[in-house]
Amino acid sequence: MxxxxxxxxxxxxxxxxxxxxxxxxxxxxxxxxxxxxxxxxxxxxxxxxxxxxxxxxxxDKTVSEKLQLIDQLEQAIFRIIEGMLTKTKFKDFFQKNVAAL
Incomplete structure (x- = not known):
């Protein structure tokens, strides 16, 4: 509760x-x-x-449920952005360090 x-x-x-x-x-x-x-x-x-x-x-749980869904969506968006940033950083690192070999 x-x-x-x-x-x-x-x-x-x-x-x-x-x-x-x-x-x-x-x-x-x-x-x-x-x-x-x-x-x-x-x-x-x-x-x-x-x-x-x-x-x-x-x-009326609809307001509470909507707020929970918004919170879950916000967390998912942050995870997606974090994954994209990590992938970009890895790609940049690979291109600068490994591909040059």
Whole structure:
């Protein structure tokens, strides 16, 4: 659940974990996204006096799923670019050093 909330808030899961433990304060943007995710206002989150439920179900997972897909796509693009750069560097090295022999 923490990973879904972190994704919806646009923050890394480890940062969300620190926020949940009180070790770090969320940005206003992250706090606003978290409040909307739970159907609350920022004021209700800040001044929360109710009992924390054991399980919270997100009714509309489409936003969360889209954010996860974007994150996966971003990682795939970085891997492709890294592979292309490595291939280009190897090709340049080969041409300069091995092909000259």
């Amino acid at each position: 923490q990973k879904e909330v972190a994704t919806a808030a646009g923050i890394h899961a480890s940062n969300y974990s620190k926020i949940a433990k009180g070790e770090r304060k969320p940005s206003i943007e992250a706090l606003d996204k978290i409040a909307k995710l739970f159907g609350m206002t920022v004021d209700e989150v800040i001044h929360f006096e109710g009992k924390v439920p054991m399980e919270v179900k997100i009714k």
